[in-house]
Structure formats: structure tokens, C-alpha cells
Amino acid sequence: MYIYDELDRTLVAERVSEFRGQVARRLSGELTEEEFKPLRLMNGVYLQLHAYMLRIAIPYGTLSSAQLRMLAHVARSYDRGYGHFTTRQNIQFHWIKLKDLPDVMADLARAGLHGMQTSGNCVRNITTDQWAGVAPGEIEDPRISSEILRQHSTQHPEFSFLPRKFKIALTASAHDRAAVRVHDIGLHMHRNGAGEVGFEVIVGGGLGRTPFIGKTIKHFLPKRDLLSYVEAILRVYNQFGRRDNIYKARMKILVHELGAEAFAKEVEAEWQSIKDGALALDSALIAEIAARFRYPDYEQLEDSPQQLAQARAADARFSQWVDNSVANHKVPGYAIVTLSLKPEGGTPGDATAEQMDAIADLADRYSFGEIRVGHEQNLVLPHVAQRDLAALWRALDAVGVATPNVGLVSDIISCPGLDYCSLANTRSIPVAQELTRRFRDLDLAHELGRLHINISGCINACGHHHVGHIGLLGVEKNGEEFFQVTIGGRADEQARLGALIGPAVPYAEVADVVEDIVAAYLELRARPDEIFLETVERVGVEPFKERVYAAR
Amino acid sequence: MRLVKSGHVIDDRYVRVLDDAPIPDDVPVLVPAARFLADVADIARREAPTGVLWPNNRKVAELAPHLDALALVALVFPSFRDGRAYSQARLLRENYGFRGELRATGDVLRDQFIFLVRAGFDAFEVKKDADVAAFAGEIARHTVFYQPTGDGRLAAARARHGRPGPAEAAVAKGEPVR
Numbered sequence: 001m002y003i004y005d006e007l008d009r010t011l012v013a014e015r016v017s018e019f020r021g022q023v024a025r026r027l028s029g030e031l032t033e034e035e036f037k038p039l040r041l042m043n044g045v046y047l048q049l050h051a052y053m054l055r056i057a058i059p060y061g062t063l064s065s066a067q068l069r070m071l072a073h074v075a076r077s078y079d080r081g082y083g084h085f086t087t088r089q090n091i092q093f094h095w096i097k098l099k100d101l102p103d104v105m106a107d108l109a110r111a112g113l114h115g116m117q118t119s120g121n122c123v124r125n126i127t128t129d130q131w132a133g134v135a136p137g138e139i140e141d142p143r144i145s146s147e148i149l150r151q152h153s154t155q156h157p158e159f160s161f162l163p164r165k166f167k168i169a170l171t172a173s174a175h176d177r178a179a180v181r182v183h184d185i186g187l188h189m190h191r192n193g194a195g196e197v198g199f200e201v202i203v204g205g206g207l208g209r210t211p212f213i214g215k216t217i218k219h220f221l222p223k224r225d226l227l228s229y230v231e232a233i234l235r236v237y238n239q240f241g242r243r244d245n246i247y248k249a250r251m252k253i254l255v256h257e258l259g260a261e262a263f264a265k266e267v268e269a270e271w272q273s274i275k276d277g278a279l280a281l282d283s284a285l286i287a288e289i290a291a292r293f294r295y296p297d298y299e300q301l302e303d304s305p306q307q308l309a310q311a312r313a314a315d316a317r318f319s320q321w322v323d324n325s326v327a328n329h330k331v332p333g334y335a336i337v338t339l340s341l342k343p344e345g346g347t348p349g350d351a352t353a354e355q356m357d358a359i360a361d362l363a364d365r366y367s368f369g370e371i372r373v374g375h376e377q378n379l380v381l382p383h384v385a386q387r388d389l390a391a392l393w394r395a396l397d398a399v400g401v402a403t404p405n406v407g408l409v410s411d412i413i414s415c416p417g418l419d420y421c422s423l424a425n426t427r428s429i430p431v432a433q434e435l436t437r438r439f440r441d442l443d444l445a446h447e448l449g450r451l452h453i454n455i456s457g458c459i460n461a462c463g464h465h466h467v468g469h470i471g472l473l474g475v476e477k478n479g480e481e482f483f484q485v486t487i488g489g490r491a492d493e494q495a496r497l498g499a500l501i502g503p504a505v506p507y508a509e510v511a512d513v514v515e516d517i518v519a520a521y522l523e524l525r526a527r528p529d530e531i532f533l534e535t536v537e538r539v540g541v542e543p544f545k546e547r548v549y550a551a552r
Numbered sequence: 553m554r555l556v557k558s559g560h561v562i563d564d565r566y567v568r569v570l571d572d573a574p575i576p577d578d579v580p581v582l583v584p585a586a587r588f589l590a591d592v593a594d595i596a597r598r599e600a601p602t603g604v605l606w607p608n609n610r611k612v613a614e615l616a617p618h619l620d621a622l623a624l625v626a627l628v629f630p631s632f633r634d635g636r637a638y639s640q641a642r643l644l645r646e647n648y649g650f651r652g653e654l655r656a657t658g659d660v661l662r663d664q665f666i667f668l669v670r671a672g673f674d675a676f677e678v679k680k681d682a683d684v685a686a687f688a689g690e691i692a693r694h695t696v697f698y699q700p701t702g703d704g705r706l707a708a709a710r711a712r713h714g715r716p717g718p719a720e721a722a723v724a725k726g727e728p729v730r
Contacts, residue, residue, distance in 0.1 A: 007708045011696040018693060022663070030682070038633060039663055121633070151698040151708065157670035158642055158701070161635025238639045239611075273647055278700040278707075285709050 001064055001294045001370055002147050004112045011154070012109045015116060019043050020102035027099065042122070042160070044115025045101060049422050054096045055118040056108060060128040060146040060170075061089035061373040065360040068371055070111035072356035078104050083356070085341060085349040087413060087464055088167070089127050089373045090118050094420050116154055121162045123153035123234070127169045129177045130374035133295070134382045136330045139189050139197060142172035144290045145226060148281065151289075152227050159234045163241035164249035166234070167206070170199075174493070179375060181205050181214045181495035182467060184251045185233060188493075190220075198222045203233060203263065204255025205495075207461035212252045213495050217264035223286065225271075228279040232271035236263070296368035296383045301333020304386065311390035317404075318393050320442065324404035326389060335386050337367075339379040339401040340411065344436045347429045348414040349377030351401075358399045366392045376413055376452075378406060408445040409453060409518065410436045413464060417457030417474065418481075424457035426474025426481035426507060431455055434511045439518075448518060451532045454489075467491035469533050470517060471498045472510060481507035487517065487544055488536040501545045505552070513548050520547040554684050557653070557675040559691070561684060564677075566603050566624065576600075582626060585610060588618070596621040603653070608636040616648045625650060627673075629658035638671045645672030646702040665690045670703050 004012075019039075026036040033047075040046075044055040056071070063071075071091055075083045078100050079093040086092055096104060108114060117125045126146045133141035149168060153159070159166070171178040172189035180186030186202035199221045205214025221229050233251075240258075242248045255263045312319040327336040339359065341349050351359075363371045363381055366388050372380035379401070384392055396402040405411050412435055415421065417428030432455055439445055454468025458475075465471030471486040482504035489498030505513050518532075524543055525535045536544070555564045566582040569575050575583065575595070582603040588595060595602050596618070603624030606615060615625070625644060627637035637656065644650040655675040656668050662683035668676060669691060678684050700707040 005712070007696050007711060011698070011708075014694055014696065035661070121635075154698050156699055157667040158638040159635070160667055161633055161638065235639050239636055243634060243636075284713070288709070288712055 001062060002059075002143065002289075003292050003294055005292065009109075009112070012112065012114050012116075015043070015114060015155075016102065016105045016109050019105055023098065023102050038120060038161075041120035042116065043101075043105065044118035045096075046119060047422075048094065048420050049418075050420070051095050052098050052101065053092055053094050053420070054101065054104060054115060055086070055090050055092045056113055056115050057118045057125040058089050058091060058113075058373050059150050060126055060132060060143045061130050061375075062132075062143060063371040063373065064111075065363045065369040065371065067111045067113055068356050068360040068363070070108060070113060072353040072360070074104055074107060075353040075356065077107075081354075082350050082352045084347070084416065085351065085373050085377050085379070087349075087375050087377060087415075087462065088125060089130070089375060090125055091373070092416075094416070117150075119165075120160070121164050121166075122160045123156060123162075123166045123168060126150045126153070127167070127178055127183075127375065129171045129173055130372040130380050131177060131327070131336055131382065132172070132372075133293075134329050134331075134334075134336055135173050135177075136328050137173060138330065139172045139191065141290075141293065142170045142178075142189060144286065144293060145172075145187070145189070145199075145223070146170050147289050147293075148226065148286070149230065152230075152279075156234075159238055162234070162238055163243045164246070164251075166237070166251065168230070176491075176493040176495075177374070179464075179467065179491035179495070181493070182207055182211075182464070182491055183214065184237075185230060186214050187221075187226075192220045196222065199226065201229065201233075204252040204260065206250055206252040207464055207466045208250065209247060209459040209461070210250075210253065210256075211461070211466040211497050212256060213497065214252075215255065215260035217260055217267065224281045225275055227281060228275045228277070229267070229271050231274060231279055232267045235270050236266045240266070296370070298331045298334060298383070299385065301331075301385060301387070303332045305333065307387045308389055315390075318390060320446070321393055321397075321402055321404040322389060324408070324446070325402070325406045329383070331383075333386055335384050335389060337381040337384045337389070337392065337396075338374070338406045339381065339396060340403040340406055341378050341401060342405055342411050342436065343400050343403050344410070344440045345433050346436065348412050348432050351379070355399050355401060358395070359401065362392060362395055376407075376411065378411070404442060405445055407450050407452070409439045409448050409451045410445055412436065412453045412455060413468065414455040415457050415462035417455075421457065421462075423460055424474065425459075425476040426457045426483065428455040428457040428463060428472075428474060431472065431483070431507075431510055435514060438511050438515055447528075448522070449529070449531045451518075453514065464491065465489075466497045467495060468498060469536075470514060472514075475504055477504065483507065483510045483513075485510075485513055485517070485548070487541060488533065490533060499541045501541055502549050505548075509552070516548050516551075517544055520544050553677050553679055554681060555655075555675060556678050556684060556687050559688050566601075568605075580623070582624065585615075589614070592618050592621065603655075605657070606640070608634065608640065612640045612643050612648070615644070619644075619648055619650050619652075622650075622652055624653040624655060624675075626655040626657050626677075629656060629660060629664075632659040632661050632664055638667065641668075641671040641673055642702060662686045662690050666694045670697065670699075670701050670705065672702050 188200040201218040202214035367381035414432040418424040456463035456465040467489040486498030580601040601623030
């Protein structure tokens with residue numbers, strides 16, 4: 001956990017007071033909705049189909065139990081008793097009233113939470129690996145660099161009115177769980193030949209209506225230069241990014257139109273003039289930020305304790321959950337536990353106030369008071385002693401967050417879609433819910449193995465459909481809801497956009513189509529452990545296309 | 553529209569000269585970018601102050617060689633959502649060491665004041681009269697800043713150490729930040 005100091009708290013408090021004034025000016029009519037819009041967006045407040053929506057930042061996906069309880073309180077007191085975890089490690093509340101917003105923000109501020117950097121054309125919440133600090137083999141905890149970036153990008157005087165929103169993601173593991181190649185800036189921490197730690201800098205990635213995989217413009221950026229180089233990128237984008245057309249305003253278009261090489265040259269020139277200035281990070285400054293991360297006081301434990309083996313032998317359901325939802329921890333005797341927010345028939349990423357409170361209590365009891373939010377819209381308890389797994393599982397199961405479907409067909413990533421969002425062309429939550437019913441058979445789900453379905457209700461791609469193993473994109477045709485289907489996308493270190501399998505299919509048939517694709521995979525796969533993605537890579541799109549469209 | 557400088561409402565002493573009109577010798581003038589660059593040699597010989605109105609889609613690097621001839625650079629916010637002039641302002645102040653008046657013009661509203669000050673602006677053509685009175689309050693309500701910029705405010709990272717960083721030190725000595 002990063003511990004706020006007085007300066008961090010003051011900044012948030014000043015923001016709350018400023019926003020209270022802005023809301024008062026809006027309610028009195030002094031501000032038009034047009035003028036209020038950018039101000040509310042700087043605080044995470046959107047106007048959706050039915051109400052204002054508040055998006056709260058969860059920097060690099062780390063929450064304390066006290067913060068999660070505060071989110072439960074907001075859900076209960078100001079919303080309809082639940083919240084929605086997003087694909088950018090944030091949480092959204094969809095039914096907040098404008099007049100309540102200043103009080104909500106003041107409550108959140110007491111727990112060090114706020115809505116800054118969750119909307120508007122600024123640098124958005126910095127995201128990273130949800131297993132940061134606990135993943136085996138990690139170079140270092142990427143949250144330290146993320147926090148340095150978070151502070152630097154918060155209320156940035158130069159970059160709060162960029163051409164468009166700006167997303168930065170960071171990972172410090174060889175296996176990328178933060179999708180860094182589909183961000184405006186992706187930072188992949190690694191060591192150079194001399195053993196020094198730095199970053200590969202990838203720019204111009206992004207999904208939306210014009211998806212691009214990012215391009216590497218610097219293979220090794222020393223840590224000391226992190227801020228100055230990011231500043232140089234932002235300065236080039238702020239000045240030269242397109243502002244004539246909102247659909248061409250993201251940095252990926254600038255990088256594409258200039259070419260990665262020319263873009264890199266502009267950045268380099270800008271960087272040379274600032275790299276040895278005020279933004280150069282000295283080791284004292286990095287150490288100061290690092291020192292404000294608190295790490296658990298782990299016990300000395302052995303891996304695979306006897307209690308765990310006994311509990312697994314005694315209960316097949318528990319054992320299946322361990323296989324599915326529990327991952328290796330860098331500290332012996334501990335485990336990383338993923339909590340599925342994808343129960344059968346549920347809305348992906350939703351959690352009720354009661355669940356949040358229960359998870360906060362369990363985090364205190366079993367995970368040193370810490371919770372993580374992943375971009376797959378699940379939660380994580382990052383520091384669980386293996387001997388406690390059985391007790392934890394029973395408690396998680398009792399509140400409905402122990403479905404053993406993590407990474408499987410029913411672990412669906414979905415945007416809110418037309419049920420909430422004014423931009424959507426189609427519903428997406430009901431599609432996700434229907435698919436979880438179709439694939440309710442956990443044995444089948446395990447038989448299918450790793451398979452990611454991503455659903456976006458419109459071309460803005462909040463459900464990251466381009467990088468889903470199966471991607472569903474909602475489109476509107478003559479007033480009817482249709483879905484375009486892609487397969488073979490992936491968001492990891494081998495990031496790739498999915499390929500379209502054919503014409504869009506009607507809303508009512510989309511679940512059947514997914515079932516057909518899955519059935520085709522079972523027939524086509526070379527061996528049981530060849531995952532869906534590998535089969536698509538080996539045989540291509542054609543056999544799937546034939547299967548889906550032959551009967552239609 | 554009222555002009556605010558150093559926290560006070562002042563009269564704008566600059567006369568705006570259109571592209572082809574003759575430039576009067578004895579009064580401060582504000583001229584468009586193209587005119588300034590075309591007549592820069594003559595303008596440099598003027599006694600009275602000269603200002604340039606510089607558009608937000610033109611590199612300020614073009615202006616850099618001529619900054620000594622300028623008492624004022626007016627940058628433009630065609631809409632408050634268009635933030636290009638923030639970068640231009642920081643480049644002028646922190647990279648090119650411009651120390652004259654840096655004026656924000658166009659869609660200048662109260663919620664931008666703190667960003668503008670931090671980017672190096674010291675004069676503001678405030679669009680709404682109601683926002684003028686709010687100026688001092690808007691600036692005073694912000695006391696914590698995470699970024700070092702050329703305005704000399706102590707960035708949080710340095711405040712934690714209780715010592716100024718290179719940016720603050722440079723500002724204190726009246727030098728360019730970089």
C-alpha cells in the first residue's frame with residue numbers, strides 16, 4: 001500500500017472544496033452544462049443515460065480494506081447498493097445524484113479516494129499488473145514507478161486539456177498482465193545488459209474505433225529519465241495531436257500519421273532539452289516514494305502446507321477453485337487469490353456493498369488488509385497464507401465471489417453497454433449474462449481451458465473486444481442490435497488484434513455463435529492443452545467462419 | 553473581457569494593429585504573428601513596447617530568436633478545451649527564458665487560472681466579468697502541487713525533503729528552469 005501524507009491529503013481536500021463550489025455554480029445556473037462538463041469530467045463525473053455516473057480512481061488497482069469499506073458505504077448511501085469495477089482498475093457508480101456528489105467526494109477523500117484522472121482529456125489513472133509486488137520473477141514493484149507517474153500527472157498544468165484522453169500502463173514482469181501494448185504509453189520494465197533497471201517505451205497503442213498495437217520508440221529508458229521522457233511525449237502530443245476530429249485525436253493517430261520513427265525524433269528532441277532538468281529522478285526521490293509503500297510482515301512459511309493438501313483431498317469443489325483461482329506468490333507459503341466477479345447470470349465486475357464489506361473484512365483477516373483490482377474486472381487478495389486458503393474459500397463462496405472460472409470462458413470482460421451508457425449501440429451486459437448461463441457447466445469450462453471473451457457495446461471498445469480471444473462488438477444496423485465477431489485477439493506481450501470472422505450477427509443469435517465457435521475449437525484443437533488462441537493461430541479464421549455461417 | 557495582471561484588473565495599454573495597418577511609434581502595440589515576423593527588424597528599433605499575438609498551431613521556436621524585441625507574447629485559447637498554449641507558455645518561459653508579459657487570451661475561464669499561472673502566464677484576458685473577482689481566491693485555494701514548473705511553486709516531492717529542487721532554485725535565481 002502507498003500511504004498518503006499530509007500533502008497528498010491536502011491536494012485531494014482542496015479538490016473536493018473546489019468541486020463543491022463548481023456544483024453549487026452549476027445548480028444555481030451560473031455555469032451552463034456545457035461549461036460544467038469539463039469541470040465535472042476532471043472529477044470523474046459523467047452524464048449517462050439515466051443519471052450522473054461517478055468513476056473513482058483506484059491507482060494501479062491497489063485498495064486498502066478501509067478504502068473498500070468506503071466504496072461499500074458510497075454504494076449503500078448514495079447509489080443502489082452496488083458498484084461496477086472497470087477494465088481500467090477503477091470503480092463506477094451509476095446512480096449518483098448531482099447534489100450528493102460533493103458529499104460523496106468528501107467521504108471518499110477521508111479514505112484517500114477521489115475521481116481525478118478518471119475522465120476528461122487528461123492523463124488517466126495509471127494502471128499496472130494487479131499482481132504487482134507479489135508476482136514471482138518480477139523485476140521490482142511497478143507501483144513505485146506508477147505512483148511517481150500518478151503524482152506527476154495529477155492536475156498537470158500543461159496536460160489537463162490534451163487533444164484526447166491519455167492512458168499509461170506499466171508492467172515489471174516478462175508476462176504482461178497490464179496490456180501495455182494497447183495504451184498511449186506502455187512501459188515494460190526490464191534490465192539492460194549492464195543489469196540496470198529501465199523501461200521499454202511503447203507508444204501509440206490503443207483500441208477504440210481505430211485499434212493499433214503500440215510501437216517501441218525506446219528500448220531502454222533509464223529510471224531516472226522516466227518523468228522527463230513521458231513529459232516529452234506528452235508535450236509533442238499536446239502540441240501536434242489532432243484536434244479537428246475527436247475520432248482522430250488520440251495519440252495513436254498522431255503516431256500513425258507521423259510514423260513511429262518521426263514521432264520518436266520529435267520526442268527525442270524535446271527530451272534532450274529537459275532530461276537533465278527538474279524532472280530527472282534522483283535516487284533519494286525514488287527512495288522516498290518507495291518508502292511510503294507498506295509491505296506485509298510475512299511469516300516464514302513453507303510452500304504447500306499439509307492442511308492445504310488435506311483440504312483439497314477432502315473437497316473437490318475447493319480443489320477445483322485452488323487450481324483455477326490461486327496463483328503462486330513470490331513469498332514461500334503465500335498465494336495470490338483471484339475473486340471472480342463473474343458469477344453465473346451476473347454483471348461482469350459488479351460487487352454489492354455487502355460483498356465489498358465482506359471482502360474488506362476477509363482482506364484484514366487473510367491478506368494484510370490489501371485488495372487489488374485487475375483489468376479483467378475481478379478482485380485479488382494478494383497476500384494469503386496457503387494454510388488459510390480453505391477457510392478463506394468458504395467465506396468467499398458464502399458471498400458469491402468464489403466461482404472457479406478465472407481466465408475461463410465465463411470470465412467475461414464487458415462494458416456497461418446500452419443499459420447505462422449513452423454512447424452504446426447495443427446492450428452488452430445481457431449478452432455476458434446469457435453466455436455465463438450457456439457456459440455454466442464448470443467442467444466444460446475447465447475442459448475448454450483459457451479463453452477470454454470481451455464484449456463492447458460500441459466502437460469505443462471499453463470492453464476491449466479487439467484483444468479478446470473472442471471479441472464481440474455491438475453495432476447498430478437499421479435500428480437493430482448486431483454484433484461483429486472477432487477471434488484470435490490478445491492483450492499480453494504478444495498483443496494482437498482479433499480477426500473478423502464474417503458479417504455481423506443479430507443480437508438474438510450472438511450466444512449461439514459463440515457456442516458454435518467454441519464447439520468448432522473443441523473439434524479443431526490438436527490436443528487438449530492447445531488453448532483456443534493457439535488453435536486459431538494454427539488453423540486461422542476460415543474453419544471457424546465456415547462453422548458459424550454454414551448454418552446461417 | 554477584462555485584463556487581469558498580477559492579480560489586479562488593469563487597463564490594456566496595448567493597441568491592436570491589424571495586419572496591414574501602419575504601426576504607431578509611440579504607443580505599445582500588439583501585432584499578429586505574420587506581421588511581426590515580416591517586420592521584425594523595424595519592430596526591434598521601436599521605443600514603445602511591442603507584443604505579438606501568437607497562434608496556438610505555430611511553433612514558438614520560430615519566435616525564440618526575437619524574444620528580446622518583445623515585451624508581450626499573447627497566446628490563444630480558441631476554446632478552453634484546447635490546451636496547446638499551455639505547452640507554448642512553458643516552452644517560452646522555461647526553455648527560451650522569456651521574461652516579459654505572457655498573456656492568455658480567448659476562452660479564459662476561472663477554472664483554468666491555476667493551470668495558466670503554473671504554466672507561466674502572468675496576464676489574463678478574462679472572458680466573464682464574474683470570474684475576475686474570483687481570481688485571487690482561485691489561485692489561493694490550491695497549495696499543493698506535484699509538478700515542478702517554471703512558476704517557482706514548490707513541488708510536493710521537494711517539499712517532502714524540505715528543500716527546493718532544481719526548478720525552484722532556478723526560478724529563485726531568475727534563471728531559465730532548464
